[in-house]
Amino acid sequence: MPTLTINGRSMSVDAANDTPLLWAIREQLQMTGTKFGCGAGLCGACTVHVNGEAVRSCQTMVGDVAGKKITTIEGLSAKGDHPLQKAWIAEQVPQCGYCQSGQIMQAASLLAKNANPTKEEVVAHMDGNLCRCMTYSRIQKAIMRAATEMRTASAAGNERRPT
Amino acid sequence: MNKHVKTITPETSDLSRRSFLVGTAATGLVLGYAGVPGIGEALAAAPANFEPSVWYAISPDGLVTVTCGKADMGQHIASTMAQIVCEELGAKWSDMRVNLASNDPKFNDPVLGAQITGGSWSTMMNFDAMSRAGAAGRMALTEGAATAMGVPASELVVRDSVVSHAKSKKQMSFADVVKSGKATKTFTPDELKAIKLKTPDQYTMIGVSVPQLDIPSKTNGTAKYGIDVMIPGMVYGAVVTPPVRYGTTVKSVDESDAKKVPGFIKAVTLDDKTQTTTGWVVAVANTYANAKKAAAALKVSYDGGPNAKLSSESLLDEAKRLQGLDDSGQFFVKDGDVGAALGTAAKVLEAEYTTSINIHAPMEPMNATAEFKGDILHIYSGNQFATRSGAIAAGAAGIDPKFVVMHQMWLGGGFGRRLDADMMVPAVQAAKAVGKPVKVIYTRENDMTMDFSRPLTYQKVKAGIDGDGKLIALSHDVVSAWPTQRWGIPDFLSPSVDKKGPLDAFTVNGSDFFYTVPNHNVRAIKNEMAHNATPSGQLRSVAPGWTFWAVESMIDEIAAAAGKDPAQYRISLLDGAGKNDGGAQRLRNTLLAAMGLAGYGTKKLPKGEGMGVACVSSQERATASWTACVAHVAVAPSGEVTVKKLTVATDVGTQVHPDNIRAQVEGAALWGLSLALYEKATLKDGGIEQTNFDGYTPLRMSQMPEVAVAVIANGEKATGVGEPAVTVVAPAIGNAIFNASGARVRALPITAEAVKGAMKA
Incomplete structure (x- = not known):
């Protein structure tokens, strides 16, 4: 079971390594602020940060981000005041x-x-x-x-x- | 005029908690879980709340929660309803909250008598009811406070959620009054109607750009859309849609590979008696990622059905064939004697205009979650037409519509797409088949290829001018699929002038313009082939998206033939004679405002640049917002068009929220630009060829020109703003291209090749 570091917290997700990060975030971790738009990296609705870089979470597999620092809209600021x-x-x-x-x-x-x-x-x-x-x-x-x-x-x- | 918008004078709102079907649109579709024992209580608000109207409740902490019966797809209509209530209620804006209505008929639109959101109708049709509901609440609170404080109600003033008595310096907050339990006054419909509302000079909220109540939740990820719904025990469905848009049947489904996907539960072949979908299979699994894998692993074979060989070309050929027949279609407009007038004309012009298939493609792909709980089917989805969609969900489940509860969510874009209920069918049938709640999410590919698209259209316009260049006759044929006839609700159709049966006015609206043309025919011709092969939908303003493309391009062609300036030519046609009185003058004034703001006719432009004008009304003549555009373009010798600036003026009567109007008009104008230059879908072998945002390419940030917006608020009744600016842009650009380069383009979207080809011609 891969462990992800999301918004400063370490969380294990029940998902295969080839699961798009998007769905692990939305379904396993129930953080639904990150959106599904196209599934092909063409629209940017699913953008999150991995080690500070903006990436399309629909094109990023869970297995590729273990140990990396992931930030979603929920973690951009503590109180939504970025x-x-x-x-x-x-x-x-x-x-x-x-x-x-x-x-x-x-x-x-x-x-x-x-x-x-x-x-x-x-x-x-x-x-x-x-x-x-x-x-x-x-x-x-x-x-x-x-x-x-x-x-x-x-x-x-x-x-x-x-x- | 369409029957459903005939009653423009809003009727009373419902304070008795009974539902009045004021309009007739819902006839035959009256849904209502209120009749199911137990369910009303389960959903009712806490009894300590003060509920002066179905539209809002005030809790003992003083918060005012407005229930919005309209779908909020980004037009901030929930916030707007709260603002209208707040004005008359006398509440503080920071005390206002919003809630999205279920499909209980008590939340039906007071004018339309159904829950449907579209047509830029909402503000116009709910302003009066929300105002009266707010005023009734203020009067009840005032009376309650008078009793509690022992002072005459007539001496009380309500402001910022406080009822105060100046003489005694006593005051009570709304919270205090609600807690006192003294606010008990109720209103009959007649008493409601008799309430004297504020006059515009007394407004303190209407006309103020208050912070939209939904915006903070849309900056931190907390706004809940249909796709975000989580139900305990829920599983996921991915749909396998056929290669042909409509008319296919599933011959066989081989699950052997899908069974190897971990978490796979079942493949469900839809049996859709509502005929909303054909040939769909749902793969159900424990996660969406697994459902998608399983869907990809299913081997489905199809019978392609009668549309499997059709293409855009065949639809267009059929449209031309139908237009050429004398007895095709029905008349929407038949003024004077067009045939005779064309016979006497000094000059006759003829032109054909086309628009391509277009796809809504809201950013949130279609989705729905279905859960059977006891006798009740719960549907969670952002939807624009709860009244009909609930019936479709019921049809898919094989139950009575009164057992369906629709839970409204924020819509991740609507634009007309979410008037439809196709997404509910797989969710309902999968939930039934697996005995668990199921959330179905379309892939973008499903969403694009199964869109209820803006139909391919073909229009032929013939115009006659006299020796002075005056327009004396116009004949206009419109051939398309009929999006609204597809709904199967007779009240949304309109009688034809030639009494050949009802026609779908959502294919010809706009052609009944405000120009004075003594001899004028409009024929609505249904392209049955396109209707069957590409079931069409309502896309942001619907018919005016194509009818004004033809009319407003043709007016320029006529002006050119008459040797007149196209803007001045329009002004002369907007003389306000007869049925056009009032509307024509407002449209003329709006056009002049846009011309002034853009510097039309005063700004010197370099070679290869030009300005073009167009002016339009709204989805229907009866619901007009007067809108004009001046497009400024540069045309390269290659035919490449650069839109440098769009100047849009719009007369909305009364502005509820000036900043929101500007946001809507700008968004609509950019939609217009996107449809004019960048968006094109095509049909091949019965299927839509474009599957994602690489093939279907709405406007991006780098393609955005400068947009200037002027809003005219002249104190007339508030009208809608979400749509008219969509339709005015394409003809303004086409006309600007002509003025810049001499190239007349007649097909949307406009391509560099077409411009270059027209230059040579």
Whole structure:
């Protein structure tokens, strides 16, 4: 029985090694924030982080992620208050909301590496994530808003830190 | 006009907890588990709550929970219903909560008399009932507080969930009043009708972009969609769908390899008496991953049936054949004498317009969970038409519809797809076969190839202009599958003008436009071959998605033939004569607003660029939101089209939530763009060829142009916003392409090859 490290907790799942991580997360662990959209890595609805990288959990097998650090939307922040989640609410991004866990996880992997992305970098990073409600412009705005907040917070943190 | 939207004046809401079937749409489909002993009690709210209406309850902690009878597929209709109640109730927005209704008829739409969500109807048809329900609650709370505080009710003011008496400085919160048990006033339907509602100048909530109540749950993974339902003891079903869209039968199922899959339980061949599906098999297993493996291991052989050789080409050929027959179809519009007028015309133009098969493809693939508990069948699924879908589920189970309880979930996209109930059939029959609750989830491949698609359409338009370029005659034939006739509910059909029996107005709506054309015919022709081979559905605005493509392109072609500016030509046709009075002027004003915002006719554009206009109404003439678009495009010599900007103006009368209207209009406009340029499905050997988002390719972020939205709120009644902006975009783009390059395109989606070909012509 493979053991997965998800959102900081070690959990064993009753699934064969060739089971897509998506279904292990959703069914075995009953964390349903990660969504099934296409099963082919074409839409991004199932995006989670593996060792900080955004991956499509429908294309990632349980056997390949044992011992790696997996983060889902439920574990992105303790109280749903990651700068991106706050920005998603501030910009009132979601319509049906189904793709938004994946959008947020995809965006989080960008901002973790680049807290000051250009619009072009945002588009290039997000283009694999479909939104059938077409909330794309609000997604862009929310990412920019979150990036600004993260830079401000980090600058404030730097100031406070003794050198 | 369709019968089901005739009664636009909303009737009273139901405070007596009896259900009034105000409309007639549900005739023959009256469902109601309320009649089943025991079940009502089990589902009733806690008795300590104050429930002034079926639409909401106030708990002793002061929280106001509005039950939304409409499907919420991202249009935030649950939050909007709460906002309308909140305005008249006088509650604080942070006290508002929402709950999704079951299929109990008491939650039926007060105008439609059924639970169906579509047509951008919800706000328009529920505004009055929700307002009255809110006001009734405020009056009951006021009276209760007056009794409790010993002051005259007439001196009390309600604001932010508090009832206060200025003179004595006494006050009670809603929570206090509910706990006191003094709020007991009830209203008869007549008393409800007599309530004097606020006038717009008194609004404090309507017109405010309050935070949508569902959004936080959609940023942290907690919103529950149908696919997220977990029932103790539940197992999973994966469907094996046949290579032919409709009409197949299963000849044999070889389970030998599937039996080797761990967790495999059973293969169930559907026996679908509702005829929603044909030739489907469900593989049931302990997990979905195993169910999928088992499904892949099943060897199913089919009889392909009568549609197995059909293709998009055969459907189009058949459409052309039918259009060419004099006695095809029925008349939807027959004004004046088109034949005679065409005979006297100085110039006659003819054009053919087509649209391809299109797929809804909401991000949440179709799914349903079915559980038999005692006599009751519980269905968990996000669905737009609980009234009919409950009946289909019952039909699949072989039970009376009154034993079906539909548990509504958030919809991971609807767009009309979830008006259908196909996903319930495998869930119900698998649950019955294995004696356990079953959740069936379609793969994306099932979802795309078994969509109730927007049908392939063929339209022929003939126009006559006089010596001054005035449009004197228009003949318009629309050939398509009939999506709404498929439902089998007579009240959703419309009588034909030539009394040749009912027609499906959901194939021709929009062609009864607001232009003044003295001689005007519209013929609705059913393409029986397409109807059988590609059972069609309602896709975001339905007919206007193709009828306005033809009409709004043709108006430009006519203007060009008359040597007039196409926008000015429209304005002259929108003179408001006769039946068009009111609507035409609003559409004209909206067009002018879009033109102004876009700089139409004032902005100098470089060579190879152009602007095009179009203006439309909504799903039906009777439910119009007036919408206009100016598309700005660049056309490369290769025929490649770049949409630089879409400017959309829409007259919605009254804005309940301005920010949501903008979100809906922008999303709808991008849908319009996606359908205009990027989405195409094709039929081959009876099956849909595109199976996932590699072959069927909705708009992505990198393809998004600038979108400018202007909302006109002129104090008229609130109208719907989810759909009209879908239909206005394609003709605006087509017209812009013509203005940029001289290429006239008449087929959707528009391809670079078609543009290039038309340039040479």
